[in-house]
Amino acid sequence: MEKTVLESSAKLIITDDIKYLDDYLPISDVIRSRATSITNGFDEEDFQGLPEPDPRRKFTVSYIGSLYGQETFDLLLQPVRIWRQAHPDELLDVEFVYAGSQSYYFHRAGAFPFFLRDAGYVTHRQALLLRMDSDLQLFAQPRHFKPYFYSGKIFEMLRAGIPILAATRPDGTVTNLLLETNAGFTAAQRPEQAAAILKIQFDKWRRGEHWEKPDMNLVQRGISPTLGGYSRGNDRYPLS
Structure with a gap:
C-alpha cells in the first residue's frame, strides 16, 4: 500500500534533509x-512580546520537553555529577530547570548535586519563557537515533538565542545545525565531554562574559534546508 501511494503521488514531502532520503525509504529514481x-x-x-528574563543569581541550565527514556535522562545528569566530583562547591551556584510531563525521572533519581526547579507540565508560552530565562539549554537524543x-x-x-549543549551524534543533523549557526556545542553523547563544556560555560557566566548569539539572519530567513527552508536536490528556497 505504501509503495502504491508513493508511486501515484505527484510530490513526496519529508521533514528530514533530502540527502537522507535513501537512508530510511527505499524508493525508485522516479x-x-x-x-x-x-x-x-x-x-x-x-x-513576540515575551518579557525580558529576570536577573539571576544562579547559573541556570534548562531541559524543556519530553525525555526519550532513561538513557536520555542519564545523558543529562551524568555530566553534572562528573562536574561535581571535580568542583563540588560550584554546584551551589547552579540551578537546573525542567519543564515537561516526565517529572518522575527526577523524583526517582534521588538527591541532586544542584538546585532543581521542576516546573512540571507548562503552556507553550511558559516553556518559551523558561528557555529564554536560561544560561544554557540542554538537548539529548538516545544513541540509537539515526x-x-x-x-x-x-x-x-x-530561536531562543540561548547556547545549546547537545548530547547527540557528531555526524547528525543537529550537530550540523549547531555548527552552521554558531548556536552551541555537541558533546557526542560522552558525559565527560559534556561536563567539560558545562564547566567552561559556568566559568564564563561567573566572569560575566556573554554568549555570542547564533546568526539570527540565518535562523529567521531559512536560507538553509536545516534552518526552516526547503530544498530539492541542490537547490535551496527560503520560506520568506
Whole structure:
C-alpha cells in the first residue's frame, strides 16, 4: 500500500534533509525525483512580546520537553555529577530547570548535586519563557537515533538565542545545525565531554562574559534546508 501511494503521488514531502532520503525509504529514481524536504521549524509570532528574563543569581541550565527514556535522562545528569566530583562547591551556584510531563525521572533519581526547579507540565508560552530565562539549554537524543533525526524542539531552542549543549551524534543533523549557526556545542553523547563544556560555560557566566548569539539572519530567513527552508536536490528556497 505504501509503495502504491508513493508511486501515484505527484510530490513526496519529508521533514528530514533530502540527502537522507535513501537512508530510511527505499524508493525508485522516479519517486526520488518528486521528493522535497521541508523541515520542522518555529513560529516567529510565538516569540513576540515575551518579557525580558529576570536577573539571576544562579547559573541556570534548562531541559524543556519530553525525555526519550532513561538513557536520555542519564545523558543529562551524568555530566553534572562528573562536574561535581571535580568542583563540588560550584554546584551551589547552579540551578537546573525542567519543564515537561516526565517529572518522575527526577523524583526517582534521588538527591541532586544542584538546585532543581521542576516546573512540571507548562503552556507553550511558559516553556518559551523558561528557555529564554536560561544560561544554557540542554538537548539529548538516545544513541540509537539515526543521524537524520532532528527532534522538532531544536528549532525553537535555536530561536531562543540561548547556547545549546547537545548530547547527540557528531555526524547528525543537529550537530550540523549547531555548527552552521554558531548556536552551541555537541558533546557526542560522552558525559565527560559534556561536563567539560558545562564547566567552561559556568566559568564564563561567573566572569560575566556573554554568549555570542547564533546568526539570527540565518535562523529567521531559512536560507538553509536545516534552518526552516526547503530544498530539492541542490537547490535551496527560503520560506520568506
